[in-house]
Amino acid sequence: MRLRRLLEVVGIDDDKTRVATIFDVARLAGVSHQTVSRVLNDLPNVRPATRQRVEKAITALNYRPSPAARALVTRRSRTIGLITTGGPDYGPSSAVLHFNEAARSSRYAVSMASMLSSDPDSLRSAVELLLRQNVEAIVLIAAHRGALDTVQGIELGVPLIAVDSSGRAGFHSVAIDQYRGARAAVAHLAGLGHTRILHLAGPADSTDALERVRGWRDELAERGLEAAQPMVGDWSPASGFAFGTALAERGGALDFTAVFAGNDQMALGLVHALTAHGFAVPADVSVIGFDDIPESAYFAPPLTTMRQDFDSLGRDILFTLLAVLADEESSGVPPMVPELVIRSSTAPPPVPSPTSGPDVGAADVGRRARR
Amino acid sequence: MRLRRLLEVVGIDDDKTRVATIFDVARLAGVSHQTVSRVLNDLPNVRPATRQRVEKAITALNYRPSPAARALVTRRSRTIGLITTGGPDYGPSSAVLHFNEAARSSRYAVSMASMLSSDPDSLRSAVELLLRQNVEAIVLIAAHRGALDTVQGIELGVPLIAVDSSGRAGFHSVAIDQYRGARAAVAHLAGLGHTRILHLAGPADSTDALERVRGWRDELAERGLEAAQPMVGDWSPASGFAFGTALAERGGALDFTAVFAGNDQMALGLVHALTAHGFAVPADVSVIGFDDIPESAYFAPPLTTMRQDFDSLGRDILFTLLAVLADEESSGVPPMVPELVIRSSTAPPPVPSPTSGPDVGAADVGRRARR
């Protein structure tokens, strides 16, 4: 170290790998190091000519300020912490991806802490890890409702931006309006003439799932339709399949003509179980999903569903984040509402049979048992 | 600042939000900050009693060392840079997730830079962003072959670990053996009796896709079977659908009995197009996919496919990363090989018709036009 310094003074630098510092730039530009600092931070009181010289020196040396040194003194890192809970699902993954791209284009680094589960302890340690890195904000994209609770329970010291559709307070939220999406889904079904519309809900620890249940219930109520107890799955096609099987094997005729599934995967499993038991979709029962994952257009039958714009969601997260950091009192981005995508899994109900309990329907087209 | 220091000396600290520093710990423990540093870094020559006192002070003050300060002086950040290219697909997303969890449990932070496309310029700027953060290594999980090229072309100064199945040199790679997976897929088809096995390949800029093509070709060759020109899609169900449609509308009878699809999504689109044109899967044509995404077990019919263990892949990335950082001359983790998952989309070929150009097969079970 001492030797290098010495050599440097004499104009000899033996360490080829060393990166340029603000001092090197200053020396080359013939100014003091903090004049360089002024130029770097766009502060006033620097003569244009001086600024030019400094800038030339900067490019000449390919100088880049050290984030570590900067973070140390400013206590801000220009990085934001991103916490996700839940598996590699299309929606969250998409949002994360677009959020990350947007953040980078705003010259923010993002430090990621993702976890399959959402147990409070690991969540807490993840938050601590991020906090120690001097993240300027924390973004939470959680599949589990509990995650938001525990993160809110931690003294963060930095703003928290969370994807949340429940309208809870205490943090900055950005959302897609699950409630309205659910109502639109049910409205579509009801508009086709369905009166007995079941709901295959997502897990109870999901805010989105709860909001969709609420929307389903309210839309039904507004139309004077009855809401049976919703089935609650876990978002997986397997759970959709399980409930589909249960429904199909309940014995006798089906006592419903349509199902609003909490997401496309469960819809897939449901449809699979139904058709395996000889019920045709949509001839016997209509099924609508939620999300519009890329696959759903090619399901058999192509799935009618509610599209969520996850790309915009990701960008909106950054947008509100930037606003919050700039201390703007903006009310945030208004929630987007999912868009109905009509494909082939929904149709009018089979027969307007007011008689209770018709035996297995007559439409045999497309029915066959599998395996 | 000066005021605070003064108050501090008098024992009054007015800034409640200030976090404890190593000096605070030292003062409380009655030692020098340097001694504190020693216990922090598990260095020798600290009396057990002293160590105890320091540790007590640390917990009392809830002290956590500042990564910024540490990074500044050590020039290592304990964070690793993660670059991903491509969309929110199940495989990469899964791997990223598990990698991140593993990294965190090894007390490494990960700074993420994901991008949909892989154009050299944004890739380069992403790498620069990471490098400036003093990441200790860069992990690349790229859908596009070109991404690896351009990243390799950059003077990183830190190790590069990339997911790559081609066996290229110049970086540390961790992989799933796509070649063997492809051979196994074709072997399964051939074992069923198929002799005319098409391949619906992934895009040419994907190493994985190329390896699968190679495996398909080699397995066919070894069995004395002919390899038609592969179709090349883009991983999307839409592209699978397009090729399925083209095949079905080629006129006359099908000149193949099985298709090896490059991934499950394309297989889905393909099956969809085939069945829409009245061809039954697997009665008329067998289809095998690749990846085993969670949905594929519930496709119609449930898809036979090659399962890749993305979870382990993610963990393996961290494992080799750790080995590289520790400068171990380990040869890395051996590539895993995908596992055949037999479901219902593959079966023996329809009829052992050696006569060329049989007209539309006789098996009508399960055939119907959709829409």
Added chain:
DNA sequence: ACGATCTGTACCAGATGCGAC
């Protein structure tokens, strides 16, 4: 004299208040 233990000081690479031209 000497090894174990601990302290003092320089240093990392920037930002910032204050004073000087």
Added chain:
DNA sequence: AGTCGCATCTGGTACAGATCG
């Protein structure tokens, strides 16, 4: 008043030196 430089600060690590039995 507008430009610019000196000194000091951020929170750690590293190395040399001091103390002590």
